[in-house]
Amino acid sequence: MALPFVGSILIALLLRTNSRLLPASVAGFIAATVAIATAALYPFVRNGGVVRFEAEWLPQLGVNLTLRMDGFAWMFAMLVAIIGLMVVLYARYYMSEDDPVPRFFSFLLAFMGSMLGIVVSGNVILLAVFWELTSLSSFLLISYWHQNPAARDGARMALTVTATGGFCLLVGLLILGNIVGSYDLDAILAAGDQIKADPLYLTSLVLILLGAFTKSAQFPFHFWLPNAMAAPTPVSAYLHSATMVKAGVFLLVRLSPALSGTYEWFILVGLAGITTLVLGAYFAMFQQDLKGLLAYSTISHLGLITTLLSLGSPVATVAAIFHMMNHATFKASLFMAAGIIDHETGTRDMRRLSGLLRYLPITGRLAMIASAAMAGVPLLNGFLSKEMFFAEAVETHADSWLDTALPYLAVIASAFSVAYSLRFIHTVFFGPPPVDLPNPKPHEPPHWMRFPIEFLVVACLVVGIVPNFTIGPFLEVAAFSVLGESTPEYSLSIWHGFNIPLMMSLLALSMGIAIYVVFRDYFSRCDDGPPWFRHLRGQRIFERVLVTLSWRWARSLEGRLGTRNLQPQLRWVTFIGFMAALLPLYLSGFQPRMIAPSGVDAPFLGMWIVGGCLAIGTAYLAKYHRLAALVMLGGVGLIVCTTFVWLSAPDLAVTQLLVEIVTTVLILLGLRWLPKRANTLKDELTFRARFRRFRDFLLASICGVGMAFIAYAVMTMRVPDAIANFLLENAYTQGGGRNVVNVILVDFRGFDTLGEITVLGIVALTVYALLRRFRPASDSMAPPEQQRAQSVFDEQQPDRDVGDTVRDYLLVPSVIMQWLFPVVITLAIYIFIRGHDLPGGGFSAGLTMSIAFLLQYLAGGTRWAEERIRILPLHWMGSGLLVAAATGIGSWLLGYPFLTSHSRYLDLPLIGKVPAASAMLFDLGVFLLVVGSTVLILVALAHQSVRINRIRAIDESREEPS
């Protein structure tokens, strides 16, 4: 059962051909298959049976892929499939050569799949998913002619309205599911009383109704439907009259056993339905666009169905289902007829069309029958359901003014609908031959384009004349599946004798004719849109609301709450961070479970007294004495490093030391490009500045105190035995290394490390990219003071050339550093190899290696180093990442999960026993990448001093001619 619908989506995704016929035939084939498959299920649902298919999707959330088909779903699925087939056939001829036809059919099939999904969903969450899918595919189909702005606007509006409704629906269904305790449709339908008694019933009802009303274009959300008429006509016929807009009322019918019957239901649904019914019919009379008329008429008919559902009586529900089917048949055929008229004449403006019957005799007659069905003329299907509607309207269901007014409103709306049907036919097909049509010679379309209309019109006739032999049994099955035991006795016959409904019908007919005769001239002259309401456009209001919401409110919120300054943001972040730490402590209390703190070591205390002073000094000096602050920061770093050694973390100490070196050099390189102290700025403090400083100081102090407190508390608590012992026990047996920290990094948490080195590589590339276009501020362009002094000195000495002093600068240290190059590389390799068993490893080795390169830059200067060593950091990085990933993938080849490691010791001649774990290869990748990215960052920064000379030279040469 799921097969055709899954298949239709699948093929929709695969369709990318250029042929015109192929997509149409594939789509037709799919639609036909769906229709046949659905039809084949009829024996299973005939006796009130339910076909179910269930697959687990998210069982822990109670969301399963449940499909269920009962009589009602069967009927709707048939409707979707058969009209889909007709529309595909029609569209085959309707779409022009220039349109991307495969896309059209692919969207259409996607829609068909999602619509079928709604119909057969057995789980409300699944239903909401398909619901959104129909909104999406409707958006894509409306905007099919995306070069047309009206299509884009209409599509956007339709999506905004229906998707907002869909969101409300989802929330409503979630509430419903929570009330019942299950998202399964059967469970929800069975729990009607429980739902209605729940305090959240009203909330859920309103939300679900919002979803249904937006989808079914009920007042006040009706305005999107006329704008959606910018879609190709097959889409209007299929989505916006026959199926998608029916999804809303479908849902109301589906959920009516669970939700309906209360006073709230009657008022909410009834009010919306009646308003829509009357207003839609009234608006439709004044439309000049053929499709606009049909759109408003669709709205009005949907209102009729909604009104029927609001009554909550079984017969009304039957009538609603019946009218859904009838409306789908005659409205789809009318849309197709309108499409043919548009296709043949080139316009849909009723002021320009007239007397088309002589050119389109067959289409014209078909359209006449269909509009007669729309108007509710006897012997046609529209008449039958309208009769039932009248009969229900007369009966009193809930005693209120709404109920009393209903019969009168029904007659008025019905009269309007007679009037607009008459107007449609009379204007377009009768009267003098049309003048100045864009397409002067209209003629009958190919027969197969007309065939869908013929088919549907015949359906109207047959159902209208012999209802009991055609639709009767199906309708009964559908009604039974919704209403169950309370399925009423009803009669589908045409003649019930002279009773009130018949009188109402006749009254409506004659009133409608009278309206048309009286106002005929006005209709043909008036502007688009009904009098009084012409300026009150739903579309306009919608756009206003959108602008207000997404622009004005957003702006004012940003202006009030937002800031573009970093400091307030950071202040808030810090404050919230502090509160986030404080709140749990405050709420759940603090229970000290102290273990005795270890005794204080005097040297440790002394070291940290120095460290604290250095930290404070850094904070104090960072504003004006950058170098001093950097030196002090380095001091703090060293003390941190010593602390790591002291507290048995040699790995950390090594890494910290190396990172400290590299960071310091980096910042030193950067210092050159920062501005000098501006002497013009007076250091006078205003009151506000004093206040700011005081506030920041306060914030910093409480953060510090809080952090110290938490740190002390944490450190004096017993460590729960979590994973530490596991790692310690298994590091050697499974990871093959004695240095547990390293084993964790390259083995147990190897995947994290892979991610981490990737981040490092990305950072390096970003730094490189940022610096490629780096242009320093104008005041840092000049050569630094020291260089200038040296140049002046060189010029004064007769035996020296300019630049000699720079070259001789720090000569002895630089020679030593150059000699150290191989030594440092050896050290790096040593650190790398011992890493698995002793402190060291890829990270520290990589950093050491990059320091080796760095030393050369420091010793010889950037230009000297770049002339002699060609480092290709990108190659290092790339190979590092590849090696690391390949090591991980290698374990796949041997049938283990990603990054499983293997270890053994190798006996190498001369060297002896060498640990050789596959994790070591991974570590090699880490090493290569760390070298590559660190060097890339440092070199990119150091290279600026070479680049700056070039920029300076270019600037000077540019200035000279001017």
Add this chain to the structure above:
Amino acid sequence: MELVLAIAIGIMTSCGVWLILRPRTYQVIIGLSLLSYAVNLFIFGVGGLKSDEPPLLVDGVAIETLTDPVPQALVLTAIVIGFATTALFLVVLLASRGLTGSDHVDGRSDRR
């Protein structure tokens, strides 16, 4: 020991927070470095403080006496990532200074 380290962490946090709230980019980068020291030491401290028992498996030493290696592995990662962010921030700082001509965190000194 614990008390000393806790107070040290507190002092570094205070200085770091103070500095990242300052208006000059250089102050912020130094402040971030100080903060990262504090945070690293804090995470490291979670595992408890033990002197002279590094998590290196040596035959004949009971593993229960060794220091918890997990915080160490975490901090090792944190150090490297901290280095990367510092480098990135430094370059952003320089580029911003080059583009705007100001080393204020907002790229301009006047308040708007």
